[in-house]
Amino acid sequence: MKVVRKYGKASGQCINFDKSALLFGKRIAxxxxxxxKxxxxxxxxxxxxTYLGIPEDISGSKCKLFAFLKEKLLHRVNDWTGRWLSKGGNEVLIxxxxxxxxxxxxxxxxxxxEICENLASAIAQFWWSSNPPKRGIHWAKWEKMCAPREDGVIGFCMIHEFNLALLAKQLWRLVxxxxSLVARVLQGKYYRLSSPLRIGAVDNPSYVWTSISAARKLLLLSIRSKMHSGYEVNVWQDPWIPSTPARPARTRAQ
Structure with a gap:
């Protein structure tokens, strides 16, 4: 209870014990x-x-755990089967x-x-089918349909890449x-003496932290670091020298 009260003081959140629940392991008598209790x-x-649409217990097979996403998506698609919409209308709905x-x-x-492929398959079937739920002819690969609109295609999202982009956004917020409260909690557990962009392997990490860490490579491809004193720069590992051909020096705009 001391821990619970301390969390309430730190976060400013008042815990409702009537709506709270306890999760016990199988070995608890x-x-x-x-x-x-x-x-x-x-x-x-x-x-x-579930809590806020997310399963409370994140354990076991992740494919079985997140299978509800496809069921939820198919349920929404089945509600649209009786509507005769144009391709433009289907694009807006998707x-x-x-x-x-x-x-x-x-x-x-x-x-x-596997879940990303199942979701993409369900969306593609809805797009190509002229008479749902019958399967239509897929005239183009889904990867081509997800190319940028500048290339003259529809511009749908690749679900896996979109997933990584959202997780990279969370990692960037930690930086x-x-x-913030969540950044201090994660720092105390996973990167106490380092940065969320520089940590290595972690013993027994949560699935949330494993997910956020998966976007680290994507984020590092698109950011630059300020040198300052250079104390935190690792000259043997950090890409602090531009790749070949070297970028020419430029004066700072006044």
């Missing part, structure tokens, strides 16, 4: 569970439900609704490639706002 004043048990459905989950977790 029934008597111990009852004693913990009575001590904390929380009688609900969790682990099998971009504004179908591709936006898993956005919240993808901003926190790295979806398995930009190191004094």
């Amino acid at each position: 029934a008597n111990d569970r009852k004693q913990i 009575d001590t904390l004043g929380i009688q609900n048990e969790g682990g099998m439900d 971009k504004s609704i179908l591709l936006a459905l898993p956005t919240y989950v993808m901003s926190i977790f790295l979806l398995p490639l 930009q706002y190191p004094d």
Whole structure:
């Protein structure tokens, strides 16, 4: 309870014990569970439900865990089967609704490639089918349909790449706002004496941190660091020298 109260003071959030739930491991005896419930004043048990659309228990097979995303997407598509829309209308529905459905989950977790392929397959079937739920002829590869609009195509999102981009945004926020509560919590556990962009292997990381770390390479491709004193620069590993051909020196604009 001291830890709970301390969290409430640090975050400014008041915990509602009536809506809270406890998640017990399989080895916790029934008597111990009852004693913990009575001590904390929380009688609900969790682990099998969802919170804000995300499963409470992130363990086991990730493909089975995130299979609900495809079911949710297919349920939405089935609601549209009776509507005869133009290709322009289908494009708006796909971009504004179908591709936006898993956005919240993808901003926190790295979806398995199998789930990304299943979602892309369901969206592609909806796009090419002229009489849903019958399968239509796919006249072009989905990768080509996801090319930029400047190339003269539709410009849908590649779900896996979109997932990494959302996770890279979370990692960038840890760099930009190191004094935020979530940044301080993650720093205390995973990169206490380093930076979120420089840490190596971590023992027993959470799936959230594993997901955020997966976007590190993508973020490093698009950022530059200021040298300052050079104390934190590793000349043997950091790409601080431009690649061949070397970039010429330029004067700073006045």
